[in-house]
Amino acid sequence: MTLKRQLLVAISIMFSIVFAGLQSLSVNATKEFLQRQLASHAQDAATSMSISLGQALEKKDLVLAEIQVALMFDRGYYQKIILFDVNGNQILVKELPKKIGEVPVLFSSLFSLQTPAGEAFISSGWRQLGKVVVVSQPTFAYEYLWSSFKDVAWWMIATYLLALVLTILLLRLILNPLLQIEQTAIEIQNKRFTQISVLPRARELRRVVVAMNVMSRKISETLDVEIAKADAYRKEAYIDKVTKLENRAGFDLRFNQFLSEKGEFSTAALVLLELEDLREFNNKFGYQEGDAVLFGISNVIKDLVSTKARFAGRIGGAAFAFVVADVKKETIEIALNEFHRRISSLFETLSIEKNLNFSIGCVEFTSLQTRAEVFAKADLAIETARHQGADNYVLLNFCDDTSIVTGSSGWRTLIQNALSENRWALFVQPVVCLRDRSIFQHEIFSRLVDHQGNFVSAAKFLPMALRHHLMEDIDKAIVTLIFELLLSPVNRLKDVAVNVSVQSVQSLPFQEWLFEKLERSKAVANRLAFELNEFGYSRDLELTREFVTRLRSSNVRIGIDHFGLDSKSLDVLKQVPPDYIKLDGGLVKTILSSEQGRDHLRSIISLAKSLEILIVAQNVESEELVTTLLEDNVIYGQGYHLGSPEQA
Missing domain, CATH: 3.30.450 (Beta-Lactamase)
Structure with missing residues (x-):
């Protein structure tokens, strides 16, 4: 009471x-x-x-x-x-x-x-x-x-x-600071460090409020220091010092992570820009002038990144690249034309002599292609532009419209038939404690079963599902199968995790369906965790915060998948803390070969531990990596070295 x-x-x-x-x-x-x-x-x-x-x-x-x-x-x-x-x-x-x-x-x-x-x-x-x-x-x-x-x-x-009304009003006035103290304590418990703005007149309550504010502020400042330290390590390892864009190592990690985000994009485009004769330009005009050119180009790219592109980087001394996702050919043509115009205008503004030229190449790709295939096609686009003359741009290897329509229509029919006939299979991979190999949870992956009974991997069908806005229906089908699995008397799984797409999280009908299902099956909710990838988690913080709050009210845990590469990710941990994070596999692999990468990883671990967030390392593929992770206080891991996916 x-x-x-x-x-x-x-x-x-x-x-x-x-x-x-x-x-x-x-x-x-x-x-x-x-x-x-x-x-x-x-x-x-x-x-x-x-x-x-x-x-x-x-x-x-x-x-x-x-x-x-x-x-x-x-x-x-x-x-x-x-x-x-x-x-x-x-x-x-x-x-x-x-x-x-x-x-x-x-x-x-x-x-x-x-x-x-x-x-x-x-x-x-x-x-x-x-x-x-x-x-x-x-x-x-x-x-x-x-x-x-x-x-x-x-x-x-x-x-x-009358006395009761006056007493209630008086108590509200007197006890309001206590309510604010309680709310602030709850906020601190949820890793949100707010301040009580109005100080009560009662001396005793004023002292408590001041103490609470001081505690909240000091914790917040400590976390800010941890975030700043982690961000400094990230910049040292993955940010180019001249342009402030991703360097080659950072861009490669982001690109590999992007390719692994099954179901988060259907098509994407890689845009490359290369400068000609930059070394001669530096020798003639000085490195200061050369850096000014690079910095000017980076500003143009940053403007594009903030509006159209997903991420960008300086991938060589005279080469830049950025990636856009889910754009039509007409849209990318308009964007490339605008990019070309602004780069040309920049060169004119800097009064650059014509002995410094540039070429722009663009290629479309899907998540089915490898990094090597995409960059090989992009290099071909650059060479084509270079052979066409100075300061040109070329779009290369966009799929033929007819084949796109045919393939897209076929995939849509296949997915819709799978939904109507409930032809899905669940595979599980263990997440284990690195010390004793005990099971922490199982991550669930889905496979589409075609008419011949063959398994179709998510990497193949999710991009088309995303294009045709079928992700909400797929997530409903997979979540329903997971509930049936966990309620089955022969179920051997304890705690499970499953990825949900941003498309589903942004759907109010999907959320209402999900939370109604969780309310009806509270025993399942206690054993369930939902994961969003790093980009989806930080895309709309208010939507994410509301979704996370409702999940926690249903005793469901929340995790961030492929964490550690986005520049916003560290601040997201403080604003909307998850229950656990899964470190990006590419980032984890670098700790064996890069001391800077390891420092960055350690700073993330320190920040997560300050917020009482569990850490899982992905793509753990060797015992050497297990030993190194344990030295850095990473307790949980996931990868083929620790357990392969198998049918549930």
């Missing part, structure tokens, strides 16, 4: 006690007063009647006596009138039942009024003729007592409600 509720309950109990006490005192006092009034009223009536009845009894006229009693009794204020003779015998009795009016029976039982009788002797001179006894009817007294009780009760209830 909250402190506010406890205080309100205590106030209500105190009010109830005060209410009962005051009402008891008030009703009893009023009751005593009314009983005296009833006694006085009865006595006055008896005295008055003794005079008139004396004449009737003296004459022994009982008819007259009865008339006189009836006149008094019929006024309705009396319960009983009895006339006795001198010997104490009843001569006449007038009586009505006791009436309490419109008063609750329970109330009249609790506060019963005593109605004392009034008596008067009837005489004639010194001779006693009899006695009259009068008992008043208590109806009006009960009604007055009940009315008085209600009036006091309503006033007290109104006062209580």
